[in-house]
Each structure stands twice: as C-alpha cells, then as structure tokens.
Amino acid sequence: MADRPEEIQGDAHWRTAGDRIQTLLEATSAGGSAARERAEQLVREVVELYGAGLSRIMAILDDPALVDRLAADDLVASLLLVHGLHPHDVRRRVADALDRVRPYLGSHGGDVHLLEVSGDTVRLRFAGSCTSCPSSAVTLELAVEDAIRAAAPEITSIEVVSAEADAAGVIPAESLLAKIHANGAGAAHWCQVPEFAELAAGEVGGFVVGGVPVLACRVGDQLYAYRDHCPACDGSLAGAVLHRGTATKDPVLRCPRCRSHFDVVHAGLGLDDAERNLQPIPLLVRDGVLSLAVPTEPMDTPA
Incomplete structure (x- = not known):
C-alpha cells in the first residue's frame, strides 16, 4: 500500500532535519564563538535527553x-543507531537492507548474497544477470551501497566477490565504480x-526529475523507471x-513511434533487438519516501 501524502511529507521533512540543524548552528556563528558554543551545548542537551528517553x-x-517493528521504521531506526540502541547487530541490519533492495535487483534478473561482515567491511556476491547487466555497477552504488550505508553507518568498505572463478578474487567496490564514473x-x-x-496498475507516466526525462510505469504492485529515450528510433x-x-x-512497453518492444520487468530488455x-x-523507497537516482551527468545515448 502506498504511503499517504502526509506520511511522505513527514518522512521527507525529518530526513533533512540534520541539515537544517547544521545550518542553524552555522548561523549562530554570526553572534560570536560564545553564541555558537551555547547553541551546540543546547543541541547536545536535547540529543542526550531524547537518547535517555529512548533508552x-x-x-x-x-x-x-x-x-522488530520499531527497528523496521527508518526514522526510528536511525535514531536508535545514533544513540547506540538498535536491537539488531550489524550483520542483521545489512541482511535486512539487502532484502529491501532485492525486488529492484530481481527486476534485472539478478540477486545479491551476503558473504561476510568482518569489522567495518561487507563482502557481497552478485548472482544472475546482475553480473553482466550494463547497469549492475550503478545498481551496486545507488541501491545496494546506499541501503547498507543507511542501515549500518559503521560500515566503511564494501567488497564484491566475483561470481566467476575464484582466481578472479575480490573486486573492491571502489575499483568497479571508478570505471563507471569514468564513463x-x-x-x-x-x-x-x-x-x-x-x-x-498498467499505467505509464512521463516525468522530468532533476532535469532528466523519465518514464515510469507500474506493473502490479511494482514500479519501474527508465530514461525517456527509445534506443531504436532515438x-x-x-x-x-x-x-x-x-x-x-x-x-x-511499445514505442509509439517505431513500434519497438521492451521488457520493462527485466531491465528494459529490447525484445526486437x-x-x-x-x-x-x-527507484527505491528511502526512509519511507519513494526516490529516484537521477544521474548528475548526462546519460549517454546508446548505440
């Protein structure tokens, strides 16, 4: 069931609360160092008060x-993490985060397996077509990595173990993403x-998000988003x-111009070519708010 508008607005409001608090603290600097110190002390007192209450x-x-219901709520979970009160250990939180992004990976015909959590490092292995899908690395950064960072902020390193021969070894996420960033x-x-x-259900809509034309459609309960561009007729x-x-x-999905067909459930695969x-x-729910990963650089037109 979709969130009610007032719930979405509330989640969006609290998601940015930290930024607003920081802005207010910086504004107090205009009153001198003493004013800044008093403002910071006030914030600390409030945080400790609510931390004691949550405890x-x-x-x-x-x-x-x-x-478990409290821990499953993104806002409550983030507060529990801040105060060191989250009831689940880091492995459980990482596993739950991966469960939340599996529907997106499934839309690409793939999956992800949690191999190990060691200290501040997570090791993963992708399976299925995610290993060869041209958007798999973007999926790693924008979906999997984002979910893990939110659920387990103490994780500082994510490694991807190759699904091929063991000789291929471990591929650091940073190395894989560097190639994608270069493109x-x-x-x-x-x-x-x-x-x-x-x-x-069954509806297709056009949107402009962050200056990028986007086509979104719903198949059953699942939403899918694609760049508004037909690779067949350009x-x-x-x-x-x-x-x-x-x-x-x-x-x-059928292009209204060239009549080309695409499988929207499986990563937009071209059925004619x-x-x-x-x-x-x-397209994922982040802290209760449906969110789209909009490229900050122009997306290349496919050949």
Whole structure:
C-alpha cells in the first residue's frame, strides 16, 4: 500500500532535519564563538535527553515483535543507531537492507548474497544477470551501497566477490565504480518522487526529475523507471503504453513511434533487438519516501 501524502511529507521533512540543524548552528556563528558554543551545548542537551528517553523505552519493551517493528521504521531506526540502541547487530541490519533492495535487483534478473561482515567491511556476491547487466555497477552504488550505508553507518568498505572463478578474487567496490564514473554513468543523486506512487496498475507516466526525462510505469504492485529515450528510433517514449507480450507473460512497453518492444520487468530488455535496451534508473523507497537516482551527468545515448 502506498504511503499517504502526509506520511511522505513527514518522512521527507525529518530526513533533512540534520541539515537544517547544521545550518542553524552555522548561523549562530554570526553572534560570536560564545553564541555558537551555547547553541551546540543546547543541541547536545536535547540529543542526550531524547537518547535517555529512548533508552528507557527500549528497556521497558519486552515484546520482540514490537521491537522488530520499531527497528523496521527508518526514522526510528536511525535514531536508535545514533544513540547506540538498535536491537539488531550489524550483520542483521545489512541482511535486512539487502532484502529491501532485492525486488529492484530481481527486476534485472539478478540477486545479491551476503558473504561476510568482518569489522567495518561487507563482502557481497552478485548472482544472475546482475553480473553482466550494463547497469549492475550503478545498481551496486545507488541501491545496494546506499541501503547498507543507511542501515549500518559503521560500515566503511564494501567488497564484491566475483561470481566467476575464484582466481578472479575480490573486486573492491571502489575499483568497479571508478570505471563507471569514468564513463559518466555512475554519479547520481537521489530525488524524492512520491508522485510516482500515484500511477495505477498498467499505467505509464512521463516525468522530468532533476532535469532528466523519465518514464515510469507500474506493473502490479511494482514500479519501474527508465530514461525517456527509445534506443531504436532515438526518440521520446512519450505516449507509450504497456501491452501483453506474446513470448512472455510480462507486460511489454511499445514505442509509439517505431513500434519497438521492451521488457520493462527485466531491465528494459529490447525484445526486437537485444542490443538496444532501455536505460533503467534505480527507484527505491528511502526512509519511507519513494526516490529516484537521477544521474548528475548526462546519460549517454546508446548505440
């Protein structure tokens, strides 16, 4: 069920609270060092007060199911983490974070396995078509890495173990992402798009998010987002609709201009030409707010 508008606005408001507090603290510097010190002390007192209150709440609760519900709420979980009160260890939090992004990975025909959490390092292995999908590295950075950092801020290193021969060894995430950044495909920022949730099942909508034309569609309960660009005719997909595929039970998107067909459920695969695929854009719920990973650099037009 989609979040109610007031819930989305509330989550978005609190997500940026830290930035607003920092801005206010910086503004107090205009009153001199003494004013700044008093403001910082005030913030510390408030944080410690609410930390003490949260600690007592967690001590009073004796229902594991209720504790799990609190830990599953993004806002509450972030506060518990700040005060060192989160009931789950780092491995459990990382595993839960990966579970939340698995539907997105599944839309690319892939999966991710948690191999090990050692100190501040997480080791992962991708499976399925994620290992060869051209957007797999972007998925790693913008979906998997983002989810892990939010759930376990103490993690400072993510390593990807090759799914091929063991001789291939470990691929540091930073090395993989560096290649993507060099092609201008990995840099992105998250934009909140709660309006996407208003799409009805089977509906396709065009949006401009962060200056990037985006096509979003809903298949059942799942939302998918792609760059608004047909790789076959080099035109916009505005006016495209979903059709029932003949070779697959999943709906396909048909370009209204050149009539090319694409599998929106499986990473925008070109059904008429496997070399011409739509460009998927990660679309995830972050802290209760539906968000899109908008590239900060222009996306290259596929050949």
